[in-house]
Amino acid sequence: MSGKCDYDHLRHIDNTLDSTDRLRDFIQIYSSANIKGLHYVHFDGKENVIQIYTPSHKLHYYSTCFLLKQKYTDTPINTVLRQGHQLRRFMDFLEFWNIDLLEVDTFTVVVSFVSYLRLLKSERATPNRAIQWSLLNQVPLHERAKNFGKVSTIRLNFEGIMVQDRFEDFSHNTICGFVETACKYLGFLKKETHDFADIDLSSIPVKQRAFTTTLTGTTGRKTKVIVTDVHAILREASFSNPNASGNLIQPLSEEVMTEEDVKKFISLIPSGDIQTILLFYILMSFGLRRAEARNLMFVSNNVPNDLYLWDINKAQDWLKTELHGDISYDNTIKAWVCDVVKREVTNFQSQNKTVRRRLIPNLFSQHDLTNVLLEHIKERQLVMKEAAQEHDYLFYSTSNNSKGEAITGGTIYSKYRSVISGSEKENFYLNFSPHSFRHFFATHLIRIKHKPIYDVSRWLGHKDEKTTRTIYLHYLPDQDDLPADDKLGDMATTFKNGGKV
Structure with a gap:
């Protein structure tokens, strides 16, 4: 050879x-x-x-x-x-x-x-x-x-x-x-x-x-x-079935996790594995595809060298005002926001379907996301220094042979299986995958939060509202304009004309 x-x-x-x-x-x-x-x-x-x-x-x-x-x-x-x-x-x-x-x-x-x-x-x-x-x-x-x-x-098909x-x-x-x-x-x-x-x-x-x-x-x-x-x-491998119709969108037929199922899964993650907790919290909170989560970036050189020594309140204030990147805190709505963009990345397994930029508000606990994000940033700072690595990707590899590098390939699958392996709920969670958190996000917003289907479709990055309606047909309420149950209001207005992060 x-x-x-x-x-x-x-x-x-x-x-x-x-x-x-x-x-x-x-x-x-x-x-x-x-x-x-x-x-x-x-x-x-x-x-x-x-x-x-x-x-x-x-x-x-x-x-x-x-x-x-x-x-x-x-x-x-x-x-x-x-x-x-x-x-x-x-x-x-x-x-x-x-x-x-x-x-x-x-x-x-x-x-x-x-x-x-x-x-x-x-x-x-x-x-x-x-x-x-x-x-x-x-x-x-x-x-x-x-x-x-x-x-x-070029050839002639059976229709000539x-x-x-x-x-x-x-x-x-x-x-x-x-x-x-x-x-x-x-x-x-x-x-x-x-x-x-x-x-x-x-x-x-x-x-x-x-x-x-x-x-x-x-x-x-x-x-x-x-x-x-x-x-x-x-x-x-970017190899889709050539006989499958790209326009044929089917209703979601698989089981969807409940909020209790998601919380139980996150509780299975060891408390010291901050990165994995943040990773699945982000999948849950913003409905991202795996590749979109892998591609998240922030301005890493803006992080103070001694952040891990700061008082918790001072550190959280810095996080909300000075953390810049794909995830940042918007003081207008008092919520964390994820900015999903089409990014040119060197690893094809990290490419995503994102075409139009979309801004997704966190409709779950702001406090929980703040805490785990801060702990991750502090831990990341120490690991990157130890591994002598420099890049702006939020998530990094913990493997010995690639420590500090941006995660690639099947890392998120691997983390998912590692979490459920040996747990009493392993057989239950084997019915799901990291993509199931995206389905949870969509169905929870539609069924529990009563968010307008237009907003949910936009946050998911679907081509149009019809796609979302078709996939989540069984989870739609009788009306799309039911009153919202939180204080964030109509995000379509908040993020009009591209919004602000």
């Missing part, structure tokens, strides 16, 4: 904001690198034995053990064979980038694996070509990838209309299958092997899936299992 193909280089490309530039950078690497063959699958039809071999014709022990486990847990042999061909692609990817699974962010790995799959030729190595496949000296990219930015393939051909050789659903198998394999390594027991999989998003068996169908109870949220990974 090419000497420069390592995890640091992968992460650098993976952090490219523009998805087109990111793919183009990957293409340049994959098309110019000299490789020493690819992994291949050997299938003995008589014995029903499936094995994965390295390019040097050595048995790949752990991936083969994974396939054997699938076989001996009554997975159909054809399914195991398909998983073998999916898994060998993941083995190629790991070897190409010289990835040590114990030393990397596994979320970054699986997200960049999606980009790799989008560029690959869908040709399959049949058994009689397996050895030839293992001797390839270039990554087999499809023609559209090789000519990316040069040639645009000229459309641009799909970029990928593999379909969206096929790539979902690849990623699901790769994540199952990572879980197998962590649970079933000693060498990889310390793999950190906490940043990979999961969800709880309910299914019915013969027994549960009789009792009326569904069995719930924890599975990887593959679609969340593909979304992070």
